Amino acid sequence: MLTTNTAFQPLMPEEDTAAKQPTAKQQYAVGLLMVRRLHRIFAVLLASQTPRYIGLGCGGLLAGKLASEIVFYYAGRLPSEFYKVLGDKDLAAFFPLLLRCMVVVAAAGTFRAALDYAAAALGVMMRSALATHTHKRYISANVFYNTVSRGAVDNLDQRITQDVERLSSSIATVLPELLVAPFMIAYYTVRCWSMAGPLGPLSIYAYFVIGALSTRAIMPPIIRNVYHQEREEGNLRFQEVRIAEFAESIAFFAGEDRERIATDEALARVIGVQHTLLRRRFWLGLITQVFSYLGATVSYVIIAVPIFMGKYKDKSGSDLSSIISMNAFVSMYLIYTFSVVIEQTKKMADIAGYTARIVQMWEEIDRIESTEEDNEAVNDDDDTRIVAEDVTVCTPSGKQQLVSALNVEVVAGRSLIITGPNGIGKTSVLRTLCGLWRPASGRVRVPRRAVCFLPQTAYIVSGSLREQLSYPGQQWGDDSGSVRVCGDADLAQLLSAVGLAQLVSRISSATGAAAADHLAYDRPYSVRFWLKVLSPGEQQKISIARVLFWRPRFAVLDECTSALDSAAEASVYQALVDAGITLVSVSHRQSLLKYHKMRLDLLPQGQYSLTPIASTL
Numbered sequence: 033m034l035t036t037n038t039a040f041q042p043l044m045p046e047e048d049t050a051a052k053q054p055t056a057k058q059q060y061a062v063g064l065l066m067v068r069r070l071h072r073i074f075a076v077l078l079a080s081q082t083p084r085y086i087g088l089g090c091g092g093l094l095a096g097k098l099a100s101e102i103v104f105y106y107a108g109r110l111p112s113e114f115y116k117v118l119g120d121k122d123l124a125a126f127f128p129l130l131l132r133c134m135v136v137v138a139a140a141g142t143f144r145a146a147l148d149y150a151a152a153a154l155g156v157m158m159r160s161a162l163a164t165h166t167h168k169r170y171i172s173a174n175v176f177y178n179t180v181s182r183g184a185v186d187n188l189d190q191r192i193t194q195d196v197e198r199l200s201s202s203i204a205t206v207l208p209e210l211l212v213a214p215f216m217i218a219y220y221t222v223r224c225w226s227m228a229g230p231l232g233p234l235s236i237y238a239y240f241v242i243g244a245l246s247t248r249a250i251m252p253p254i255i256r257n258v259y260h261q262e263r264e265e266g267n268l269r270f271q272e273v274r275i276a277e278f279a280e281s282i283a284f285f286a287g288e289d290r291e292r293i294a295t296d297e298a299l300a301r302v303i304g305v306q307h308t309l310l311r312r313r314f315w316l317g318l319i320t321q322v323f324s325y326l327g328a329t330v331s332y333v334i335i336a337v338p339i340f341m342g343k344y345k346d347k348s349g350s351d352l353s354s355i356i357s358m359n360a361f362v363s364m365y366l367i368y369t370f371s372v373v374i375e376q377t378k379k380m381a382d383i384a385g386y387t388a389r390i391v392q393m394w395e396e397i398d399r400i401e402s403t404e405e406d407n408e409a410v411n412d413d414d415d416t417r418i419v420a421e422d423v424t425v426c427t428p429s430g431k432q433q434l435v436s437a438l439n440v441e442v443v444a445g446r447s448l449i450i451t452g453p454n455g456i457g458k459t460s461v462l463r464t465l466c467g468l469w470r471p472a473s474g475r476v477r478v479p480r481r482a483v484c485f486l487p488q489t490a491y492i493v494s495g496s497l498r499e500q501l502s503y504p505g506q507q508w509g510d511d512s513g514s515v516r517v518c519g520d521a522d523l524a525q526l527l528s529a530v531g532l533a534q535l536v537s538r539i540s541s542a543t544g545a546a547a548a549d550h551l552a553y554d555r556p557y558s559v560r561f562w563l564k565v566l567s568p569g570e571q572q573k574i575s576i577a578r579v580l581f582w583r584p585r586f587a588v589l590d591e592c593t594s595a596l597d598s599a600a601e602a603s604v605y606q607a608l609v610d611a612g613i614t615l616v617s618v619s620h621r622q623s624l625l626k627y628h629k630m631r632l633d634l635l636p637q638g639q640y641s642l643t644p645i646a647s648t649l
């Protein structure tokens with residue numbers, strides 16, 4: 033009975049990405065891919081603001097940086113003026129020069145502090161734009177679910193938080209330097225040319241090209257290391273978070289030794305990558321530093337040429353000192369500007385690493401969105417039935433076929449229960465019927481807006497009891513944005529329907545707050561608090577109360593009453609049936625058969641049997 037129809041195969045994390053994604057070498061190379069990724073980052077940043085605002089921001093930054101360079105230029109000229117005044121023993125000129133020096137130095141300090149502030153603020157704005165863009169695309173229907181369950185991209189949370197933050201602050205530090213560099217280079221090229229002829233600036237340009245080429249060779253390993261360091265940091269954090277999340281289970285198992293070893297191993301991997309990164313950065317730092325310091329020597333060669341060619345032979349000793357100081361400043365500043373550009377390559381390696389991680393995540397979202405576009409299973413217009421026609425259910429990797437040629441129709445009023453041994457594919461069938469997984473072949477039609485899915489682990493949110501029961505606040509699949517919350521009367525009735533009538537007074541006594549119901553309903557609490565105050569069974573009751581509040585036409589229940597005692601389970605099932613909700617349940621309990629009209633029994637080798645309940649009881 034196994035079918036081999038492969039009209040549609042779900043996306044497979046390793047295989048589809050391997051076909052389309054660049055090779056490891058291309059991933060971290062300083063080349064077209066890096067430029068394309070950076071372009072994507074900047075396209076998002078530019079789209080987040082109006083062109084006028086961007087123009088004003090960049091213009092302001094450039095103007096501020098240029099103004100500060102002018103101040104630094106005047107500060108740089110001061111030594112040559114001091115040489116002249118002191119060389120001539122000119123006391124009358126000394127004090128005004130001293131005063132001017134103090135004003136210029138104070139202005140230079142102010143500009144530097146203001147520019148640092150502007151760069152930091154720019155970084156925060158960029159972070160906000162990139163994270164908002166990612167949230168908008170990632171936390172949307174089915175995208176986050178598929179991105180997480182495909183697992184093709186590691187540590188999504190870390191990419192959205194830490195990587196975005198680091199990328200933004202790195203760009204913000206580099207941007208002002210790169211914006212102003214062309215102006216500085218042009219100005220000091222002209223000055224250097226007039227001082228030493230074309231040979232001066234040309235030799236500095238050649239020097240710069242050599243410097244840039246020598247750093248380019250060691251950039252790719254650093255980019256790769258930055259990428260890996262972020263990944264290992266994410267893995268370490270995941271391990272630490274798991275210890276906090278499963279503290280009780282670990283404590284009961286006395287698993288602290290095993291956890292410590294696993295955590296130390298994760299830490300060792302981070303430290304290992306950090307050491308490698310430090311070593312590689314050392315070589316990059318060595319090249320850029322030597323390049324900067326050697327630049328000073330080059331500048332003296334440039335100054336020496338006109339002197340030895342006799343250009344200043346008629347100048348006095350103090351005049352010549354002043355000219356040498358001035359010329360040294362001009363050529364050194366041109367070299368310094370190039371050194372600053374070369375210095376930025378250190379930051380550029382970081383930027384490329386973070387960019388790779390963020391854009392890879394966006395590319396994965398692109399892939400998922402493009403396959404979701406034609407997912408006609410979701411939001412079928414007919415909200416009276418869920419239909420599976422010749423459906424083959426496979427795991428997301430496509431490697432394991434769970435059910436083949438499934439034909440089932442759940443009509444409103446005729447609830448279905450799915451049974452079968454562990455691991456046979458019951459939950460997978462539910463996911464497929466709900467449109468979360470796409471069938472490997474065949475067709476599913478499901479009115480998503482009329483279906484609510486309850487997994488075995490109840491989802492508890494932060495906020496008040498009213499928000500807890502009204503989650504998500506909007507009807508499933510309702511795009512209108514209108515929010516609906518439980519009224520006071522509804523709340524009391526729902527709590528009593530699921531056997532939680534005492535919850536409000538319990539919370540009030542636990543927190544020492546006033547017991548009046550209408551006050552307690554809206555008092556906000558953290559998720560941590562709710563998880564502490566509600567037992568697993570009570571958490572399941574809360575999620576069933578939500579379904580009773582929303583009264584969807586269909587409720588898909590995946591062992592969502594597994595932690596309830598038999599009486600409570602019978603009572604909540606009866607409440608759901610009385611509310612007119614059609615159920616699609618997964619359960620191992622025979623006692624639940626009576627709340628359903630059909631039974632889908634999953635059998636080995638992808639087979640199944642579909643029988644009316646009345647005939648099996």
Ligand SMILES: Nc1ncnc2c1ncn2[C@@H]1O[C@H](COP(=O)(O)OP(=O)(O)OP(=O)(O)O)[C@@H](O)[C@H]1O
Pocket residue numbers: 181427428429432434452453454455456457458459460461
């Ligand atoms: N996201 C996934 N990726 C890969 N394999 C999966 C995934 N989800 C489930 N599977 C595999 O599919 C098989 C069926 O899993 P499923 O959860 O549907 O079984 P089940 O019948 O609901 O089991 P149980 O009764 O224990 O809840 C299992 O072997 C499981 O390993």
